[in-house]
Amino acid sequence: MEIEEFKDLPIRLEAWTYETVVTLVKKYEFEPGTFDYKSVLNPTGANQNEYIKSICSTVCSMANTDGGFVLFGVQDRKITVTVPEDRITGIPIGGDLLKEFGNKIESIQPEVYFEAVPQVLKRPNDPSKGVLVIRVPKSPRRPHMLLTTGIYYRRGDGGSGCRPGSPRRRYRDRRGSRGPASGARSRPPSSHVGHAGGRL
Numbered sequence: 001m002e003i004e005e006f007k008d009l010p011i012r013l014e015a016w017t018y019e020t021v022v023t024l025v026k027k028y029e030f031e032p033g034t035f036d037y038k039s040v041l042n043p044t045g046a047n048q049n050e051y052i053k054s055i056c057s058t059v060c061s062m063a064n065t066d067g068g069f070v071l072f073g074v075q076d077r078k079i080t081v082t083v084p085e086d087r088i089t090g091i092p093i094g095g096d097l098l099k100e101f102g103n104k105i106e107s108i109q110p111e112v113y114f115e116a117v118p119q120v121l122k123r124p125n126d127p128s129k130g131v132l133v134i135r136v137p138k139s140p141r142r143p144h145m146l147l148t149t150g151i152y153y154r155r156g157d158g159g160s161g162c163r164p165g166s167p168r169r170r171y172r173d174r175r176g177s178r179g180p181a182s183g184a185r186s187r188p189p190s191s192h193v194g195h196a197g198g199r200l
Contacts, residue, residue, distance in 0.1 A: 009034065009069060013135055018121040021071060021131050026084045029077045034066070037074040041091050041100060041132060055104050056146050060153040063112045063139040072101075073131040090129030093120050097132055107147045112136060 008024060010016050024035065031037055036058045043051035055070070062068035073090040081087055091097075098116055105112055115137070120130035145152035 013115055013117045013133065016117050016121065016133050018124065018131065021074065021088060021121060021133075022085055024071075025074060025087050029084070031076070033061075033068065035069040035071060036062075037076045037087070038070055038072045039075045039079075039089060041072045041097060041104075052104050053146070053148065056108055056148075057153045059105050059112055059114070059136050060108055060144045060146055062136040063108075063144045064142045064152060064154050065138065067136055067138040070134040070136065071131055072134070073129065088123065088131060090123045090126065090131060091120075093122065093128060093130050101132070101134060108144050109147050110141045110144060112139060112144055 008027065010020060025037075028035075038055060038058075040051075058070060062070075073088065075081070075087040075089055079087065097120065101114070101116075105114075113136075115135040117133045120132050122130040143152045143154075
């Protein structure tokens, strides 16, 4: 489903609020593919690599199809909760979250462009944590693939083989100041990736 056809999602990232996330979590226990819940941005423990791979495959599938949103700080249906709002645990606010996200997807080739909410959507009862919303648009450079597996991902299939190359990543400040991430090349005119006002 095209993002523009999904009425529950604000297209403009500036329009997202914490209440938007609450509405989605209450209504959708199962993510419909247009958005995806991720409990953390910086995983730890034995399954750290698998979790990062999961982030990359989600971003790949969105870029290769109709685009979508990734919501960091929301647990999926595997976690039992009393009320749906309890799934919104948030991630710690601090550091350069956009850079941390970009580092996670460096293994995707060609580079994927993304945008983020201007500010992390803070939890009302714990402002030290919030939900980071990333928008991955439908990519004019598709298909994208995950270098570590040599597979590119599309929703609804197991992926297909694709020739590896060198990963690159770039971002653009939504306020107007532009700058490539470390090691990135100049931005092509047909694509962009948004950086939500610097350090989130």
